[in-house]
Amino acid sequence: MAISAHCIPCEKNNCWIEIDVRDEQNRSFKGQKATLTDATGTSKTVTLKDGPTLVQGFAVGPVTVKLETQPWLKVAQSREALKEGETSQVPAYTDKLFGHDDVKREHIKVTSGDLCLTDPEQPLPEGHKAGQAQPPRFITKHSYVIEVKGYQLNTLRIGVFFDGTANNLGNPNSDPALTECIELERFMSQERVSTPDTESRAYQKAKAYAEEKKAMGWVNRINPNLPRGAVPTLGAISLKPYSFRRPEGKNNAGPGKKSVYVEVLMNRVVEGEYSRIPLHMMVEAGRAVGVPFQDWDINDPSLTLAAGAIKQPEVNLTKLDQHWAQAAIAQGVSKSLAYQLSPDTYKALRRDYLHHSASNQGLANPANTNKHEPSISKERRELIGNKES
Structure with missing residues (x-):
């Protein structure tokens, strides 16, 4: 049966391609969405695996490989380039296994820009733009390990x-601006009932503590005696002493002691x-x-x-x-x-x-x-x- 010279041979979409996208540290880009398109316009979108990803249903010939730009650049720009003196393990990884149908896998180097599905919103830095590595060319019935150039982090x-x-x-x-009003510390000591709260060991420790904080620059001044129930002085560290009597002896008739508490409070505006x-x-x-x-x-x-x-x-x-x-x-x-x-x-x-x-x-x-x-x-x-x- 004769074939007209004007007929175009039918394309059979029975070809495959295998890709394994990795960074310079030989880590995969598992989870990224890749869109592969053949010369007839047939497109397949797949999710990359942690290893080779086989995609079938293409016409024989070239295939483009692209990834969704925004999520792709987000992850690609977080992958670090090899340091001086380090050697990529991707070539050895490429040779370690055979591809689909036992074909020899091929090692291809690309930039992150080469794999962008659309133009990036912001220009990529030099060395990472499309076309600044070896021109990537992918053909059906081939298995590729694609090494993406890393970034200097x-x-x-x-x-x-x-x-x-x-x-x-x-x-x-x-x-x-926020207001910070907090209790920094609280001190307690047992004292004689006759001892003024401001002469207690708890007060002396609280005062020394407040002086240390002032010397470190947290505030410029100290309020030495803040009444209970009063709002702490703004822009200062305030000492609030108070006590509770603890009677002693038979029928609580003894001279007794008291528990002295001193709260150290700071109230200030923080820009x-x-x-x-x-x-x-x-x-x-x-x-x-x-x-x-x-x-x-x-x-x-x-x-x-x-x-x-x-x-x-x-x-x-x-x-x-x-x-x-x-x-x-x-x-x-x-x-x-x-x-x-x-x-x-x-x-x-x-x-x-x-x-x-x-x-x-x-x-x-x-x-x-x-x-x-x-x-x-x-x-x-x-x-x-x-x-x-």
Whole structure:
């Protein structure tokens, strides 16, 4: 039977292709959605497995392999590139097994941009855009191990307090100032009935404790005698002494003793703008290694560092932000920026911007205490963090 010269041969969609998408550490991208399309327009969408994924039903010839852009870039940009001197294990993994129908598996290197189904919303960094590795070409009846170029991930460890800042780092639009009114500590001692509460051992310990907190910068003043039922003085640590008599002897007729209690209370306003500095640092650190964050706009009201308080805080947050955001760009460095602060600046940050956050308040982490400290408050007097390495 003769065939017309104008007829186009029918395509048989009985071909297959096998793909195994992995990072430079030889970890799979299990769970990602991949769309494969042949030359006739036939498309198949599959979920990648932790190993080879077989897809059937294509016409013979080339096939494109693409992944849903947003979820794909989110996971791809979290995968770290090989460090200097490290060797990829993907080639050895490729040769270890045979593909479908016992074909020899082929090792292909691509960028994350090569596999994007649509154009990314933000331009990818150099070296990760489409076409910046070997041009990927996939053919039916072949088995491919696709190695995706990793990203340089920057780890910045800052030895200065952030979890105690006033607002949530993930929500810089929240109320920029909060009131912190908490009981820091409570002391008790047994005393003679004739001993004034303010001369008790409990009071002396409470007063020493309050003086330590004041010296560390949490407040500027101490109220030595707050009446029971009164609201703690704003901007101060207040001592609230009170006692209960414990009679002694037959029929409770003896001179007896008393239990003296002294509550140490702190009431102050904590400004919230300082929390935007570590957020800015994370943005700049990410941008430095190719994460497509938007530019940090200092004119955006939600990112401002200007306090709304009538009495302005002493610390120049704008200057601090400029210095620390620049430090965040450095790669391969672990440093404690807190060691670069003067003692007065460190205390001013504590007073105006940081929650003390007693552990029973649930606001943030408690103050840095250690049972081996000789002070009454047990709070570390020196900064603890990562020294320059």
